[in-house]
Amino acid sequence: VKTFATYNIKGGVGKTTAAVNLAYLSAADGYRTLLWDLDPQGAASFLFRVKPRVKGGGKALIRGTKALDGAIKGTDFDDLDLLPADFTYRNMDLLLGDSDKKPTRKLGQLLRPLAAEYDHVFLDCPPSISLVSENVMHAADVLLVPLIPTTLSVRTLDQLTEFVAGFHGRRPEIRAFFSMVDRRKKLHQEIIRDLSAERPEVAAAAIPALSLIERMSVERAPVTAFAPRSVAARAYRALWSELSKDI
Amino acid sequence: VLAALSQAFTVTAEHGAPGSGAHHRTWLDTFDWRLYRAGLMLEFEQARRGGRLLLSKADGTPQAEQPVTGWSPRRPSLDLPAGPVRDRIIVLTSPRALLPIVEAASTVSVMRLLNADGKTVARLVTEHLTVTAPAAGPQAGTTAELPLRLAVAEVRGYPGQARRAATLLAGEPGVSHASQSVFTAALTALGRHPADYTSGVEAEITATMPASVAVARLLLRLLDTLELNVDGVLRDIDTEFLHDLRVAVRRTRSAIKLLGGVLPADLARQYGAEFKWLGDLTTPTRDLDVHLLGFGAMAEQLIAASPADLEPLRVFLARHRAREFRRLAAALRGPRFRAITDDWRKALLEIRDAPAQRRREPTAAELALRTTGHAFRRIAAHGARITPASAPESLHDLRKRAKELRYLLEFFAPLHDPVVYRKVVGDLKSLQDCLGDFQDSQVQREEIHALADAIMAERAAPAATLLAMGEIAAKLTVSQAEARADFGRRFARFAGPAGQERVRVLLQDRP
Numbered sequence A: 001v002k003t004f005a006t007y008n009i010k011g012g013v014g015k016t017t018a019a020v021n022l023a024y025l026s027a028a029d030g031y032r033t034l035l036w037d038l039d040p041q042g043a044a045s046f047l048f049r050v051k052p053r054v055k056g057g058g059k060a061l062i063r064g065t066k067a068l069d070g071a072i073k074g075t076d077f078d079d080l081d082l083l084p085a086d087f088t089y090r091n092m093d094l095l096l097g098d099s100d101k102k103p104t105r106k107l108g109q110l111l112r113p114l115a116a117e118y119d120h121v122f123l124d125c126p127p128s129i130s131l132v133s134e135n136v137m138h139a140a141d142v143l144l145v146p147l148i149p150t151t152l153s154v155r156t157l158d159q160l161t162e163f164v165a166g167f168h169g170r171r172p173e174i175r176a177f178f179s180m181v182d183r184r185k186k187l188h189q190e191i192i193r194d195l196s197a198e199r200p201e202v203a204a205a206a207i208p209a210l211s212l213i214e215r216m217s218v219e220r221a222p223v224t225a226f227a228p229r230s231v232a233a234r235a236y237r238a239l240w241s242e243l244s245k246d247i
Numbered sequence B: 001v002l003a004a005l006s007q008a009f010t011v012t013a014e015h016g017a018p019g020s021g022a023h024h025r026t027w028l029d030t031f032d033w034r035l036y037r038a039g040l041m042l043e044f045e046q047a048r049r050g051g052r053l054l055l056s057k058a059d060g061t062p063q064a065e066q067p068v069t070g071w072s073p074r075r076p077s078l079d080l081p082a083g084p085v086r087d088r089i090i091v092l093t094s095p096r097a098l099l100p101i102v103e104a105a106s107t108v109s110v111m112r113l114l115n116a117d118g119k120t121v122a123r124l125v126t127e128h129l130t131v132t133a134p135a136a137g138p139q140a141g142t143t144a145e146l147p148l149r150l151a152v153a154e155v156r157g158y159p160g161q162a163r164r165a166a167t168l169l170a171g172e173p174g175v176s177h178a179s180q181s182v183f184t185a186a187l188t189a190l191g192r193h194p195a196d197y198t199s200g201v202e203a204e205i206t207a208t209m210p211a212s213v214a215v216a217r218l219l220l221r222l223l224d225t226l227e228l229n230v231d232g233v234l235r236d237i238d239t240e241f242l243h244d245l246r247v248a249v250r251r252t253r254s255a256i257k258l259l260g261g262v263l264p265a266d267l268a269r270q271y272g273a274e275f276k277w278l279g280d281l282t283t284p285t286r287d288l289d290v291h292l293l294g295f296g297a298m299a300e301q302l303i304a305a306s307p308a309d310l311e312p313l314r315v316f317l318a319r320h321r322a323r324e325f326r327r328l329a330a331a332l333r334g335p336r337f338r339a340i341t342d343d344w345r346k347a348l349l350e351i352r353d354a355p356a357q358r359r360r361e362p363t364a365a366e367l368a369l370r371t372t373g374h375a376f377r378r379i380a381a382h383g384a385r386i387t388p389a390s391a392p393e394s395l396h397d398l399r400k401r402a403k404e405l406r407y408l409l410e411f412f413a414p415l416h417d418p419v420v421y422r423k424v425v426g427d428l429k430s431l432q433d434c435l436g437d438f439q440d441s442q443v444q445r446e447e448i449h450a451l452a453d454a455i456m457a458e459r460a461a462p463a464a465t466l467l468a469m470g471e472i473a474a475k476l477t478v479s480q481a482e483a484r485a486d487f488g489r490r491f492a493r494f495a496g497p498a499g500q501e502r503v504r505v506l507l508q509d510r511p
Helices: A015-028 A043-047 A057-063 A087-098 A103-114 A131-139 A152-165 A186-198 A231-244 B002-006 B084-093 B159-170 B182-189 B211-234 B239-262 B265-293 B295-300 B307-333 B335-353 B364-384 B392-411 B418-458 B463-495 B497-508
Strands: A002-006 A033-037 A080-083 A120-124 A142-147 A173-178 B010-013 B021-029 B040-046 B051-057 B062-068 B099-114 B120-132 B143-145 B149-154
Touching: A002 A015, A002 A131, A015 A033, A015 A043, A015 A080, A015 A120, A015 A142, A015 A231, A033 A043, A057 A087, A057 A103, A087 A103, A087 A131, A103 A120, A103 A131, A142 A152, A152 A173, A152 A186, A173 A186, B002 B010, B002 B099, B002 B159, B040 B084, B051 B084, B062 B084, B099 B182, B120 B159, B120 B182, B143 B182, B149 B159, B211 B239, B211 B307, B211 B335, B211 B364, B239 B265, B239 B364, B239 B392, B265 B295, B265 B307, B265 B335, B295 B307, B307 B335, B307 B418, B307 B463, B364 B392, B364 B463, B364 B497, B392 B418, B418 B463, B418 B497, B463 B497
Parallel strands: A002 A120, A002 A142, A033 A080, A033 A120, A142 A173
Antiparallel strands: B010 B099, B021 B040, B021 B099, B040 B051, B051 B062, B099 B120, B120 B143, B120 B149
16 A cells, blocks of 8 residues: 655645545546545545544544544545544544554554555645644655745745654655646746756646636535546646656 | 435436446356356356456355456356466366356446435446347257346445435335346246256156156156257267266166066167167267376376376377267267157156056065165175185176166165165265276276277387386276275175165165
């Protein structure tokens, strides 16, 4: 199993839409795929029309009294399952802190029994620096980082790289991509061109800011599913083919 | 049905759903239903290119699966392409060929059942099936439509909704629980039953029916088995058709010899001779089949010679087999064979359906008691006279008597207590195996010598082949001696005091 996590310290950078569309494309390629909506707001769950509720809440999952397996819901798409969000996930930091040892490795442990059942697991992580995000970074093989094309984004990427470099043992691979790109802005184009040339971990494919992507919350489906020929869907496909090249 | 589901769900068609669309499937088994009897089902699912073989238990639990290309289920196949399905069943089916039993063309459509959020929470899968009996085989070409099959597919995490949908469906008039698998339902619709062929006797006789009627029923049943195998022999599908045909002929000859006293004397005499002709006709091909079937095992036993040395022998055997088979097939298509089977059936039907005679006739039970008891006493007396110094012929002779007793037991099996019957037959079988090994080793050794002469005469193989054959002949001598050494013990178990008591119980305590 290969675990991908979408992460950014900031919210509203296209993290959930990326997780939803990349998970959909992974499943469409025939990989048995699971998406875990870790964000208590439950945006990914909403987009798949699944109620953001887990029996026993985050507590039961983290304490292991209820296996993850039993909380999984099938989406409307083949090979794509969802572990829904729950409002109690907002306390997940506390719950993870409660677990006796290695509180930063708990999520990874919980996912282990699912390894035989899935080829790809996507973790959609809430924006913040917290015990949850640290857990996610330890559990992930690939950290997918959406970047807004500003000069500050370089700094964000550097900080994250440095943070991960401090991990003992296994470190996730960082793969960044530009998100919410306004192709009319010259500055955006320059930053994308320069950074993707300079930094091998930055993908050449970028996700534009498009109203069709926002429309996902009306359609309640991935844009790659309801408008597969659109510019938006093509952008996600280009990104996925770059990411999945190494699989 | 859709209206019923609409009470709880929004129902929409799902186009291009996995598994939807047209399907072509073929179920396979051997002529004698070896897979079915082992609780297995083998299905071939046609794909655009090639297809896949699916092996499952009778209840549908998957066992193995393998893709196949360039293979068609329509042709009988002695072996499957390499793969997990083949590995799982070859021991079971060999040397029989897999034959198509049922073909099915179906159209599957899928409906999504949505909840109030528009989320798919279950699927309704409907399958419309048309089934056909394959061109060569029972009920050839018959077609039937099966009732529409409905299934609710659960979406992970929504078991309650699937149950709800199933309950709604079950409450609809005209919808009932499908208790049969598609395969079984298809067979029923085509007027067939699984395991509708067996090489066993299983005649429908009772203890009180007149002996002549029982014997006629028995012989008719043997004639049915014989005729069922003719097509498979002529198409040369696998060697066991001829084997089963020969067993039916041998049983018929034994029945005529041992029980023919209750039939008109000239009928018994005439057909005794006709079935001898038929039996002799099949012998050369069967002997060569046996050599070829055992060829691999024989080659593996070689110590001094290499298995490759024997290859010219295999070629020689195969060539002679082809020649013998042509002669056999011509005779089975000829007028004498047709006359035997047709006239024999007519004569037997007359006896079976004849009105009760005024003269008192023995019952089937009386006939069984007399003939079986007599056959057993003959074996007991004959076997007791055999000493280590006895000539091989005396054991060969005992083998024939043992076979006759075995047939008598099988003919009258429905009249016996099944528990005692199984014990007596078990001991008899053990004795027969020993006598069979003894004689077969000798016959095979003699045949090896005869083959060597023929090969020399035709200059069909190099000296290395003859040397390898010599090694095999030596091995046969050893196994014959082993069988001889084991005879005393097995005979004592069958015909000693305990064995005699068992037979006495078998013949007296008839239900």
